[in-house]
Amino acid sequence: MTTATHRSAEQIGRTPTGPRPLPDLGVTREVPLPDVTDTTLSTGLRVLVARRASVPMVELRLRVPFADPDPGHGHPAIAELLSETLLTGTATRDRVAVDDDLAAVGAELGASVDPERLLVHGSGLADGLPVVLDVLADLLTGATHPDHEVARERERLVERIAVARAQPRTIAREALQRVRFGDHPITAEMPTAEAVTAVTAAQVRATHAASLVPRGSTLTLVGDVDPAAATAAVERALGSWTSERTALELAAPPYPTAGDLVLVHRPGSVQSQLRLSGPAVPREDPAYAALQLANLVFGGYFSSRWMENIREDKGYTYGAHSGAEFIPGGAVLGVDTDVASDVTAAALLETRYELGRLSAVPPTAAEIDAARSYAVGSLLISLDNQGGLASTIAGLAAVGLDLDWLRAHPARLHAVTPDEVAEAALRFFAPSGFSGVVVGDADVIGRGVRALGGIA
Amino acid sequence: MLHRTTLANGLRVLLVPDPATPVVGVAVHVDVGFRSEPEGRTGFAHLFEHLMFQGSESLEKLAHFRHVQGSGGVFNGSTHQDYTDYFEVLPAAALERALFLEADRLRAPTLSQENLANQIDVVKEEIRLNVLNRPYGGFPWILLPPVLYDTFPNAHNGYGDFSELEQASLDDAAAFFDTYYAPGNAQVTVAGFIDVDETLALVEKHFGDIPARPTPVRPSFAEPAPGAERRQAVPDAHAPLPALAMGFRLPDPAADLDGYLAHMLLASVLGDGEAARLQRRLVHADGLVTDISAAAGLMGSLDARDPDTFTITAVHPAAVDPDRVIGAVDEELEKLAAQGPSADELARQVARWSAGAHQENDRVMYRMLGLGARELLYGRAEITDELPGRLAAVTPAAVSAAAATLRGAGRGVLLVEPAKGEDA
Numbered sequence: 022m023t024t025a026t027h028r029s030a031e032q033i034g035r036t037p038t039g040p041r042p043l044p045d046l047g048v049t050r051e052v053p054l055p056d057v058t059d060t061t062l063s064t065g066l067r068v069l070v071a072r073r074a075s076v077p078m079v080e081l082r083l084r085v086p087f088a089d090p091d092p093g094h095g096h097p098a099i100a101e102l103l104s105e106t107l108l109t110g111t112a113t114r115d116r117v118a119v120d121d122d123l124a125a126v127g128a129e130l131g132a133s134v135d136p137e138r139l140l141v142h143g144s145g146l147a148d149g150l151p152v153v154l155d156v157l158a159d160l161l162t163g164a165t166h167p168d169h170e171v172a173r174e175r176e177r178l179v180e181r182i183a184v185a186r187a188q189p190r191t192i193a194r195e196a197l198q199r200v201r202f203g204d205h206p207i208t209a210e211m212p213t214a215e216a217v218t219a220v221t222a223a224q225v226r227a228t229h230a231a232s233l234v235p236r237g238s239t240l241t242l243v244g245d246v247d248p249a250a251a252t253a254a255v256e257r258a259l260g261s262w263t264s265e266r267t268a269l270e271l272a273a274p275p276y277p278t279a280g281d282l283v284l285v286h287r288p289g290s291v292q293s294q295l296r297l298s299g300p301a302v303p304r305e306d307p308a309y310a311a312l313q314l315a316n317l318v319f320g321g322y323f324s325s326r327w328m329e330n331i332r333e334d335k336g337y338t339y340g341a342h343s344g345a346e347f348i349p350g351g352a353v354l355g356v357d358t359d360v361a362s363d364v365t366a367a368a369l370l371e372t373r374y375e376l377g378r379l380s381a382v383p384p385t386a387a388e389i390d391a392a393r394s395y396a397v398g399s400l401l402i403s404l405d406n407q408g409g410l411a412s413t414i415a416g417l418a419a420v421g422l423d424l425d426w427l428r429a430h431p432a433r434l435h436a437v438t439p440d441e442v443a444e445a446a447l448r449f450f451a452p453s454g455f456s457g458v459v460v461g462d463a464d465v466i467g468r469g470v471r472a473l474g475g476i477a
Numbered sequence: 478m479l480h481r482t483t484l485a486n487g488l489r490v491l492l493v494p495d496p497a498t499p500v501v502g503v504a505v506h507v508d509v510g511f512r513s514e515p516e517g518r519t520g521f522a523h524l525f526e527h528l529m530f531q532g533s534e535s536l537e538k539l540a541h542f543r544h545v546q547g548s549g550g551v552f553n554g555s556t557h558q559d560y561t562d563y564f565e566v567l568p569a570a571a572l573e574r575a576l577f578l579e580a581d582r583l584r585a586p587t588l589s590q591e592n593l594a595n596q597i598d599v600v601k602e603e604i605r606l607n608v609l610n611r612p613y614g615g616f617p618w619i620l621l622p623p624v625l626y627d628t629f630p631n632a633h634n635g636y637g638d639f640s641e642l643e644q645a646s647l648d649d650a651a652a653f654f655d656t657y658y659a660p661g662n663a664q665v666t667v668a669g670f671i672d673v674d675e676t677l678a679l680v681e682k683h684f685g686d687i688p689a690r691p692t693p694v695r696p697s698f699a700e701p702a703p704g705a706e707r708r709q710a711v712p713d714a715h716a717p718l719p720a721l722a723m724g725f726r727l728p729d730p731a732a733d734l735d736g737y738l739a740h741m742l743l744a745s746v747l748g749d750g751e752a753a754r755l756q757r758r759l760v761h762a763d764g765l766v767t768d769i770s771a772a773a774g775l776m777g778s779l780d781a782r783d784p785d786t787f788t789i790t791a792v793h794p795a796a797v798d799p800d801r802v803i804g805a806v807d808e809e810l811e812k813l814a815a816q817g818p819s820a821d822e823l824a825r826q827v828a829r830w831s832a833g834a835h836q837e838n839d840r841v842m843y844r845m846l847g848l849g850a851r852e853l854l855y856g857r858a859e860i861t862d863e864l865p866g867r868l869a870a871v872t873p874a875a876v877s878a879a880a881a882t883l884r885g886a887g888r889g890v891l892l893v894e895p896a897k898g899e900d901a
Contacts (some may be wrong), residue, residue: 027655030588030647038686040535044577047570050499050670076835084504087741108751116761120752124825127832129750146832173761180767180794183717187612259556292602292610323552324543333539336598339606359606389545397566398549405500406839 047399054404054424057414058248064263065236068255069414070248073407078127079244079251080411083141083157084419086237087134088271089206098212098220098229102171104132104139105178106225109170111163114171126152130160136207137271137349138419139196139309144408147245154258161262164229171222176434179214186211189287189359189460191199193294196285196458197355201277201298207348235259237268239418243411253266260474273350276300280456281477282369284470286463293365293461295372297356299454301345303421304352310433310444312345317392318442319343319375319450320356320400324391327375331358337368347420354449362461366469369459373473376452383443397431480673481850486689487860490680490850493668493845494889502595502671502845504564505583508664509657510557510781511635512698520637522755523556524600525653529563530554531592536593541578547768548574556635558781566842569670573679576740579665580683583658588650597642604636614714616893617722617790618775624709625724625786625889628700659690660665669841702726703887706828711897718767720893721799722790725807725883727773729783731855738868739875740773740787743883745826745877746818747771747789747809752825754809759791765802766791782854785809787883799892810880817877824838824869831865 055071062068089096100326108130109116123130126149141160145153185191192213198208240259242251277298302308313321320327320343320418331337341358356376360368403409404427417423459470470476480492514521532538545552550567563582565575565858608614619634626632665684667676713720728736747755748771759765769791774780776781793802844861 027652030651033651033654034585034587036533036534036585041577041581043535043544046574047572049549049568049570053499076839078832078835078839117752117757120750121821121825124750124752125821127828128833129829129832144832144836145690146828146835173764176762176764177767178716180792184612184767184792187715188718189610241796283870290610292605322546324539329539330597333595336595337602339599339603359602361602361605391543394549395546398571399551401549401568402551402566402842404501405498405838405841408836408839466836 039052040203041159041285054428057424058160058252059423060252062235062256062260065238065267066099066259067264067418068140068252069239069241070246070251070413071243071410072246072248073207073243073410075407076246077147077245078144078243078407079246080144080407081142081153082411082415084239084243084415085139085233086137086268086270087139087232088137090232090269091210092206092360095216095220095224096228098216099224100134100139100172101164101178101212102217102220102229103121103225103233104134105174106170107132107141107160107164109174110164110167111159113163114156114159117159122156123154128153136209146240147265148252150246151254151258154254158258158262161233161259166222166225166229168222169227175217175220178217180215182211182214189290189292192285192287193296193458193460196283196460197298200283200456200458201353202274205274207271207274231266232269234264234266234268235262236264236266237270239415241411241415241418243407243414252300271349274348276351277353277456279454281475282456283458283477284463284467285458287460288462290362290460292359292361293459293466295356295358295360295369295457295459297372297455299354299449299458301352301354301449301454303347303420304426305420308445308448310430311437311441312449313396314355314389314392314434314437314442315379315384315445316343316345318388319379322395326379327372330375331360331368331371335371337361337364337371356455356457358371362465363463364468365459366473370473373452376450376455380447380451383439386439387442389442391438392432393437396434402428408465459461482677484660484681484685486685486687487659487692488684488687489664489678489852491664491666491848491858492673493673493848494671494673495669495841498669498841500841501569501572501575501667501671502564502566502841503579504562504666504845504849505579506546506664506666506849507561507658508559508662508695508771508853509561512558512630513657516629517641518645518649519633519641520600520635521649521653523559524596524642524645526554526556527562527596527600528650529582529586529590531589531596532587533581534587535581538587541582544574544578550575553644555664557776558635560850562846562849564673564842564846569709572676576679576683577870578749580687583660583663583684584687586654588647590647593647593650595646599647600637600642601639601838604775608636609716612717616720617788617891620700620711620893621722621724621786621788621889621891622775624707624891625703625726626700628698630698631700631784634892641790644885655690656693659692660684660687661689661692664849664853666845666852668845668848689747691761695742697701698782700784703889705887706890707887708892710892713893714896716895717891718792719795719895720790721802722788722891723786723803724770724889724891726826726886727787730779731782734860735867735871735875737773737779739871739879741778742823742826742868742871743876743879744771744773744787745829746813746822749826749829754813755789755806758809758901759802759805763805765797765805766793768792777849779860795895803890807884810884814881814884817873822887823871823873823876827865827869834861834865850900856875862888
């Protein structure tokens with residue numbers, strides 16, 4: 022490629038002094054977690070505030086449990102349109118005014134919804150917090166979901182759903198949810214175009230009034246703010262957001278049962294999505310720390326057995342990941358990778374092999390130590406910014422945990438014994454415990470994967 | 478506070494202490510990106526990035542990942558137009574280990590036939606995942622440049638063609654390393670919980686004895702701006718809706734930073750937030766597009782040397798003729814060229830950029846990568862910290878002039894057309 026003289030690959034890889042030793046680690050610092058003030062307002066809204074003054078910003082997360090109160094009557098589509106039109110108009114602000122007022126203080130707000138909760142998330146310059154709270158209050162108590170905005174967002178939502186459903190990952194996710202949870206409302210992550218088309222502005226407004234309520238909801242603020250003053254500011258701004266009702270939590274779905282993988286045909290695919298799943302346990306379970314370590318050894322990080330096998334040894338994939346996903350009442354384990362069509366059967370075989378190997382050949386002490394260091398260190402890194410801390414506090418609060426749980430977690434990880442990891446490996450990773458889907462071009466991959474057995 | 482020095486072997490060093498965080502980051506920016514890869518070897522810079530994780534004189538294959546993660550850290554690398562970066566963020570206790578890991582592979586990486594073959598397979602999977610198997614794959618960063626640019630460096634696919642990736646040889650890798658990965662062609666950035674003097678001594682200890690090599694003469698990638706509109710349509714078997722991208726040339730950030738910043742603000746005025754011009758007009762008033770956005774820089778703002786690309790991208794329903802979308806964009810550009818944004822409108826976008834800068838500063842990883850890239854590309858990491866002030870000083874007239882420049886110059890227009898595949 023170049024005519025200049027250069028060393029050979031072999032010469033490049035050697036120096037006169039030879040290999041050098043890896044330096045030792047120094048002393049690890051503690052996770053610097055601030056205190057969190059925890060206040061429940063008379064309206065029922067729970068307010069969590071933590072001061073983290075690293076930059077002059079504040080992060081905001083409002084979580085409203087948003088389960089379907091009346092299955093079969095279009096709630097997922099209504100909820101989706103509600104979140105799309107939440108910021109499009111109030112009695113005093115139109116869509117542009119909402120955005121202008123936020124932008125003036127360097128702020129942004131957005132809304133999203135899933136079968137469990139509606140989330141309003143955002144950030145802004147810390148001294149603009151009163152403006153952000155004023156806009157938020159206006160949206161919660163005064164959003165009008167104007168007819169013309171609902172009509173326009175309905176059109177866009179149908180188009181966006183078409184785009185999303187063309188994504189292989191969306192196709193695989195929908196198929197996996199059906200396999201795991203049948204027709205439980207937790208599967209309704211994306212409405213159909215038909216359901217969206219049928220939604221009226223009146224339904225959106227009625228659902229806002231009935232379901233977007235403070236009792237049962239949690240507002241989390243993290244940033245360069247004084248917790249007491251910020252809580253008082255929330256109380257002033259959101260005091261008029263009231264309801265007699267309590268936000269509705271999603272009922273726990275049934276746990277997935279083991280079974281054959283379902284082959285889903287996507288014509289023209291050049292890759293296949295492997296999505297395997299089995300039961301897991303949530304953070305508060307005594308076995309969680311051991312599960313976390315067993316999962317890291319299997320496929321939870323780059324230096325895992327599965328990743329080293331199917332990527333770094335065999336080149337079947339760009340990425341492979343396993344991990345716990347929290348659901349109401351518990352957790353499930355996901356084992357996900359995308360592989361080329363012509364190696365789909367081979368990758369499935371290796372995946373089952375590694376699942377079997379983890380349960381039959383328990384993680385070594387070295388594997389467990391590496392996983393433990395990663396679990397503690399990556400936790401430290403994930404909390405090193407306001408946004409990460411805000412999302413963590415909000416996520417823990419949703420399942421009744423707080424930062425004390427997090428403060429104690431490194432010690433919990435350190436206390437896990439190799440036997441406990443081996444037990445978790447056998448309990449959660451045995452291949453006989455899984456179900457799932459394989460999405461791809463069935464004309465290309467069908468014969469090979471069916472030959473392995475365990476494919477419906 | 479930025480501290481910089483250059484080692485005797487030519488390696489540039491940037492230290493950025495932050496006593497408030499318990500983590501450290503180490504990044505190596507190498508002054509070669511996909512624009513510098515040779516003809517016949519598209520995708521080579523990125524493929525080579527993968528090879529740099531495959532072991533070194535001191536560490537066997539897989540050891541790099543295991544040592545970073547086993548020390549509690551995270552890592553990655555990425556290939557851009559003009560640079561390739563390698564980075565890790567770890568608990569502060571692992572600072573020396575991180576410096577050792579980066580130095581060892583910069584000194585003596587293991588380049589083997591087996592690893593090359595393996596990583597060609599991995600890169601092909603990356604391309605299948607991100608481009609071939611998904612709707613709008615490579616839109617617009619791979620698809621737009623060949624419409625706007627004529628020369629190989631600027632126009633070719635940085636992910637690479639499969640046939641050229643497969644032809645890459647071990648000798649290609651050796652030549653690429655010796656040419657571009659000389660210490661004088663690289664820069665180390667260390668950020669986070671560090672003591673400056675102690676860290677400098679550790680950098681010297683681990684990187685200082687990498688022998689100096691000649692550094693390559695960096696060619697100019699300049700080419701004339703297109704004088705007129707160029708247009709090209711490409712089919713997309715997976716896309717459910719048509720999409721289009723308009724590409725324009727940006728001012729050279731090294732020679733005309735304020736002109737470049739005016740284009741950054743123009744992009745915001747056009748596309749950032751519900752009150753932005755193109756959102757109001759095309760999404761909501763006219764209902765022409767599903768989504769639309771504008772950006773200065775093909776892979777991010779201030780992320781490449783000249784020439785770089787200003788983009789406007791949109792996804793639209795099949796019933797809407799793309800020329801209606803383009804016509805409406807042109808009208809909005811003409812309005813801005815004639816009247817400019819209001820002072821308030823501009824101030825709001827500056828406030829959002831400032832907030833975004835604070836958020837970047839709040840994470841060691843982003844702060845380190847932003848400072849490192851600007852230091853390497855423009856020799857002035859300070860640009861990052863000066864950005865809020867300099868953006869605030871941009872006048873409505875300057876944004877107006879930027880809009881007029883876009884209207885007055887040639888451009889590339891890419892149309893993505895859903896192909897009626899068997900799954901349509």
